Amino acid sequence: MASAKPLCCVCDKNEGKYKCPRCGSFTEHRDNHPPDEEAVAPSAQTEATGNTNSHEGGVSNPQDTGSDLAPPAPTGPYSGLADLPEYQMLMKRYPKLPTLLWGIATATDPPAGANPSKPKYDFPGLQPKKDKEPWTQEKGVQKGVQVLQKTRNMPGDDSDAIREFSELVRLYKTRKEEEGAAPTFRKKFVQESADVIGQLLRNEKSSAL
Numbered sequence: 001m002a003s004a005k006p007l008c009c010v011c012d013k014n015e016g017k018y019k020c021p022r023c024g025s026f027t028e029h030r031d032n033h034p035p036d037e038e039a040v041a042p043s044a045q046t047e048a049t050g051n052t053n054s055h056e057g058g059v060s061n062p063q064d065t066g067s068d069l070a071p072p073a074p075t076g077p078y079s080g081l082a083d084l085p086e087y088q089m090l091m092k093r094y095p096k097l098p099t100l101l102w103g104i105a106t107a108t109d110p111p112a113g114a115n116p117s118k119p120k121y122d123f124p125g126l127q128p129k130k131d132k133e134p135w136t137q138e139k140g141v142q143k144g145v146q147v148l149q150k151t152r153n154m155p156g157d158d159s160d161a162i163r164e165f166s167e168l169v170r171l172y173k174t175r176k177e178e179e180g181a182a183p184t185f186r187k188k189f190v191q192e193s194a195d196v197i198g199q200l201l202r203n204e205k206s207s208a209l
Contacts (some may be wrong), residue, residue: 084168097162097165108140148162
């Protein structure tokens with residue numbers, strides 16, 4: 001006796017005649033079958049993720065920041081120069097001063113294309129060109145001094161800004177030297193005073209005898 005086939009899953013009356021290959025064999029069954037879940041497009045998901053990461057990470061275009069150019073921070077013995085009220089007044093009086101200072105500072109740097117490890121020729125047998133005057137730190141300082149002098153001798157606010165800034169640097173240096181010499185001067189004064197007082201006490205004691 002042959003085994004009975006299962007009933008049609010649509011009408012539940014007649015004998016089933018096929019297996020559902022995702023409803024591709026019967027129109028009514030296909031229409032009544034639950035639809036497939038739509039897959040999320042990878043490109044859209046990736047774009048959404050990228051936008052989210054950019055906002056969360058705070059990444060922004062540096063050209064859209066609109067921040068003003070900050071002056072180079074003084075270092076070494078002049079690290080406290082930026083804290084002086086006179087320094088802040090100069091920056092307000094001459095808004096272009098930070099740009100001028102950056103120009104002088106960058107003049108001391110090596111040329112943009114200078115790379116000692118990179119060969120200056122790309123073809124076999126071609127002799128490299130010899131640099132007439134290779135860059136050194138001393139040459140960088142000399143170039144910075146030239147830019148400083150040139151800016152200081154130009155007419156207008158630029159020269160006034162550089163001259164006043166140079167005067168402030170000299171004033172700050174003098175103050176620091178006086179502060180450094182004060183402890184030594186006080187120590188010497190105390191020692192000399194003690195010697196004088198000690199001598200007077202000895203003389204007084206000798207006179208009493």
